[in-house]
Amino acid sequence: MSKKIIKYSEAVEELESILSELESERVDVDDVAVKVKTAIELIKLCRERIEKTELEVIKIVKGFEKDSKKTEK
Amino acid sequence: MDIEKVFTVLELNTVVRELIQIAFPQSIWVCGEIQGLRPDRGKRHTYFELVQKEAEGDSIVAKAKVALFAGRKPLIEKRLKEAEKGFELKNDIEVKFLCEVSLHPPTGQYSLVVIDIDTVYTLGKVAQNRLKVIEDLKTRGLLEKNKQQYFSTVPLNIGLITAYDCAAYHDFINELKSSKYSFKVLVQNCHMQGKLVEADVVKALSFFNNLPLKKLDAIVITRGGGSTADLAYFDNKKIAESIADSKFPIISAIGHQINTTITDMVAHTFCITPTKAAGFLVERIREAAENLNYLEEEIIRKSEDFISSTKNQLHGLATKTESLSSRYFRVHQEELLDKKHNILSALKITLTKKRELLKRSFDSVSSSLDKIFRNSRDQLKYLDDKIKILDPGSILKRGYSITLKGKRAVKSIDDLKESDLIKTILYQGSVVSEVKRIKDKG
Numbered sequence: 001m002s003k004k005i006i007k008y009s010e011a012v013e014e015l016e017s018i019l020s021e022l023e024s025e026r027v028d029v030d031d032v033a034v035k036v037k038t039a040i041e042l043i044k045l046c047r048e049r050i051e052k053t054e055l056e057v058i059k060i061v062k063g064f065e066k067d068s069k070k071t072e073k
Numbered sequence: 074m075d076i077e078k079v080f081t082v083l084e085l086n087t088v089v090r091e092l093i094q095i096a097f098p099q100s101i102w103v104c105g106e107i108q109g110l111r112p113d114r115g116k117r118h119t120y121f122e123l124v125q126k127e128a129e130g131d132s133i134v135a136k137a138k139v140a141l142f143a144g145r146k147p148l149i150e151k152r153l154k155e156a157e158k159g160f161e162l163k164n165d166i167e168v169k170f171l172c173e174v175s176l177h178p179p180t181g182q183y184s185l186v187v188i189d190i191d192t193v194y195t196l197g198k199v200a201q202n203r204l205k206v207i208e209d210l211k212t213r214g215l216l217e218k219n220k221q222q223y224f225s226t227v228p229l230n231i232g233l234i235t236a237y238d239c240a241a242y243h244d245f246i247n248e249l250k251s252s253k254y255s256f257k258v259l260v261q262n263c264h265m266q267g268k269l270v271e272a273d274v275v276k277a278l279s280f281f282n283n284l285p286l287k288k289l290d291a292i293v294i295t296r297g298g299g300s301t302a303d304l305a306y307f308d309n310k311k312i313a314e315s316i317a318d319s320k321f322p323i324i325s326a327i328g329h330q331i332n333t334t335i336t337d338m339v340a341h342t343f344c345i346t347p348t349k350a351a352g353f354l355v356e357r358i359r360e361a362a363e364n365l366n367y368l369e370e371e372i373i374r375k376s377e378d379f380i381s382s383t384k385n386q387l388h389g390l391a392t393k394t395e396s397l398s399s400r401y402f403r404v405h406q407e408e409l410l411d412k413k414h415n416i417l418s419a420l421k422i423t424l425t426k427k428r429e430l431l432k433r434s435f436d437s438v439s440s441s442l443d444k445i446f447r448n449s450r451d452q453l454k455y456l457d458d459k460i461k462i463l464d465p466g467s468i469l470k471r472g473y474s475i476t477l478k479g480k481r482a483v484k485s486i487d488d489l490k491e492s493d494l495i496k497t498i499l500y501q502g503s504v505v506s507e508v509k510r511i512k513d514k515g
Contacts (some may be wrong), residue, residue, distance in 0.1 A: 007287075008227050012361075015368045022375035029383050033377055039372045046365050050227060050358055053255040057246060059237065060261045060280065 008049055023041045086178035093183070097174040100188050104169040107162060108136070117143040122178035123185065131275070138184040139170070156192035158332075160199070160302040163268065167202075169194035203308045206335055210310075215317035219341045222322040224370055226361045228290035230257050232281040232321065234274060237262035241297030241326075241347040248351030254358050259289070266303040271311050278315040278323075286320065291354070294336060295326040295347040307334035316340055326350040330379050469500035486511050 003054050027035065031064050080088070105123035119141040125134045141149065153159060160166070172185035208215050221354050230251075235242045237260055249256045261280060263273035272296065296303075308326045314340045316323050325340035326347050327333075336342040344350040461467055465475065476483040477496040483489060489508050497504045 007227070008361075012364070012368075015365075015372070019368060019372050019375065021349045022372060022379055024378060025382075027095055027379065029380070032379060036372060039369075043365055043369045047362070048360055050229070050365075053257075054253075055246070055250045055255075055512070056257045058257070058259050060259055 006045070008046060011046050015042055015046075019069075028035055083178055086176060087182045090176040090178055093174050093176055100171045100173050102169055102191065103137075103172050103185055104167065104194065105137070106167050107139075107164055110162060110164050119146075123168070138182065139172070139187060140184050141187040145187055149187065152190050152192050158199075158301050158305075160192075160305065162197065163353050166195055167198035186438055190243070199308075203335065206308065206310045206313065210313055210317070210335070215314065216339055218317040219319060219339060222320070222341055224322045224341060224357075225290040226364075227358050229255055230288060230290045230360070231259070231354065232277075232284075232289050232292040233258050233260045233294060234263050234277045234281075234292065234294040235260070235347075236265045239265075239297065241265075241295050244297065245293065245295055245326075245347040245351045248348050249355065252351075252355040252358070254355065256354075267304075268301060268304055270306040274309075274312050275315050276313075278319060281321060282319055291319050291341075292319065292321050293323060293324045293326065293350055293354075294340070295324075295350055297347055301329075301332055304328055304332055304334050307336040309335065312336055313339045324350050324353060344393065358506065363399055393491060403426070466500070469498070472500070474499050486514060 018035050021035070022032070101136040103123060105125050108122045108124045110121040121139050121141075122136050124137050126132065127134055149162075153161065162168070169191040170185065170187045171189035171191070172187055174183075175186055177182045207216070222438075233242075233245065235245070242260070246258065249258065249281070257351045259281070261277035263277050264270050278292070281289060304327065313335050316325075316336065322341035323339075324336075324342045324344060325337045326344040326349065328343070330345050332341060342353060344353055420438070475498040477498065478488060478493060481488070483495065489495065489509050489511060491511065493508045495506055495508060497506060
């Protein structure tokens, strides 16, 4: 979760603010393209965060992470 | 009895036994806490202690040895099984035994021999203690504390406390796996029944809580199936306190629909099975994913709306501008044409007037000129006639002549003397003569 700089919840907040700006038409036409582009990138980022990797199970032994099993069959 | 009587040990012990039998001819009910019970199955007889503790606190007031002989075990086990909530004999539980009080003279060992057990007492105590723990937690505000922890909208990083590889573990993991979401599970293998539960679970919770906040989204404690007796291990104060103090929200899937444990009560969320616990997490992420879809659709739609409304605005402005300026030009064009027309016609009028003026002037000048010229001509004719008359030539033609002396014309005899040479200019030619005689003027 800490690989990317922005937190998921922050990304969603920004998306919601972009949407509300568009709804209220408080935006300059020049900014619309930039904002939509940003939004699409953020959405992509969030989707990746949720769906990109397969399930990973790590067994803790004696306080350490050990026996990492990725993509359990 | 003789004061001088000296007892042997056996004699003394025997007397004491008899006294005990007199005091307690029947079995008596004795209550206390089991201690020193070792999980030694297979041995015929079981020995432990019954302990009385202080009302508040843990210090021992008194204790007595207890023997449960093999012959009695079937009855006791039956009672335990038939209890409303089955349980096992284990340390720290409060029990009420029907006992024979006995003393074994050879050893001097005084002990209670178990005849029967009142399971209702134990259950009552268990329930009482359970309620006490709950009340205590409530008073300290710990029952709700974990419920107030922030629960991430995308709980992908999970700390799992369970018996590794057991059915509950597999149920939980498989449910997460089939969701296809990017879960990451850190598993702490713990005893989920028996007296090691408290230590293991508290240690596991402590381990997870020492991780940085961003490393975990939630902790799941789960066990599957098992008897209700096993659930009692989770009516535990220390575990409840650890859960309440946890900085991560905890999902508890320990108890069943009807029997929830204190662990379930203190946790953020209670699920009745490991599968449902996993389902809870999956559902949360699914909602987040749907929200993303919604945001994506809406943003695209709104931006398209916005762009097209802006376009329409522009279009409207353009049309309006065009029609206004057309109208302006049309109106002004008419004006301009009018003006042009007016100018031209005014010009024409002026020109016509001026032309007339000119013509009149010209005419008058012309007629004046005529007059002038006529006058001049008349004058000239007059002068011409006069000149003709005065022309010496015409005079000469009439026979007159001009007499010159030298270059001067002679007008008087005074200018002459005899023998002057004079030139006489006739109408045709000239004569040079000499003055012969001068006649008097008179």
